[in-house]
Amino acid sequence: MFRRIALIATVAVGSVVAVAQAQEQTDPNVVARQSLMRLNAYNIGVLGSMAQGRMEYDAARASAAATSLYHLSLVDQSRMWPPGSDTSSIENTRALPALWDNMDDVMMRGMALRTAAEDMMNAAGTDLASLQGAIGALGASCGGCHRAYRQPD
């Protein structure tokens, strides 16, 4: 009897998980911007890990990550932020409506990220100290948008 209840419970939990997964983001524009953020983090991860001493400094690897990041900052995002894809309109996004009300500021911050990524690209392959000198501005350029336009979890 107990096993049967356990089995039913397991199946029930499994279905809930499946439903939750089915509710994941399907708007390709939103999927694209979230994927872009993940790719940014993936490359910043290499640079940040080296800056924090969690990963041994490797000039070639750091340079490759920084170059990738710079190219990611050039990606055309013009279709990734359609109106009506904010937290009050759809599920599974943390992009606040304020982002759409302040597009000029958002564009300016996007350019700031590009500049910071370019500086990192020029610094990362030189030595660890140069990488560490550029990581703060890079993080600040990400944080500039996250602070104003991203809701907490």
Next chain:
Amino acid sequence: MRKLAGLCLGLGLAGLAAFWLLTRPASLSPQTLAAFAVYSADAQRGEAVFWAAGCAGCHAAPGLEMDASAEDRMRLGGGTRFETPFGTFRAPNVSMHPTQGIGGWSFQEFARAVMLGVSPEGLHYYPAFPYASYVLARPGDIADLWAFWQTLPAVDTPSEPHDLGFPFTLRRGLGLWKLLNLPSGFVLADSDDQQVMRGRYLVEGLGHCAECHTSRDGFGGLRRENWLSGAANPSGRGRIPTLPPQGWSGLDITAYLQSGFTPEFDVVGGAMADVVASISRLPSEDRNAIAAYLLAFRSSPSR
């Protein structure tokens, strides 16, 4: 009948008198005053208290850039808005300006405001000002903080009034809130681990982490039984996470508080961005202590 009316009036007056007594704004205790009397304050130590207590997070100008200088964060003209279920609070000017700010205050007025949430005029402050955490501050730290405050610039931005609905406009009632919600001690029990105890002081006291990371009851009091277990965002959408986040190591916590990078190399945002801007300016031993506290707290047997 006349007797009944008299009794009602009597009870009513007694109730009013009790309310008036219970909600009386507190004064600094003789122990605190005695501690001040023998303490020699130091502005340099006060700067560390300033960053630990996150004063700039609310009172610096709204919308400072992430890489704003320490000097910009020390210009305490206020103006940041906090939308809450009780109404909109506006951080006041607490710069050293003699009329727009608090430049005309005495040290004891400052200490009473920070540690007890009472203004120089004897009015209760709203607990959006986190005195329910600062009440745990050591008197010496407040003296150091005031010494540091004297060195900060005067800013002439006028303070804007809060915009609250009735009955929250009646400050006297906050005396009852204080009776119910001002803590008499720390949540985590005493231990011999000095690092954890330093972290406890920073997290539960000066750093006032629980003010956002702990859920509140209908009257805005912290549910201390759910200490640091996450909460609805007190000012806007979304949720404030549980501390420490699941799976984070001590290094993950200190790296985040120093750089804003999560272990996945996401970057801090929202109000926490301003917290990191302050906490990152503390000595690294203090960030290590915060991490030690959070890990000790969550792994203690009762959690």
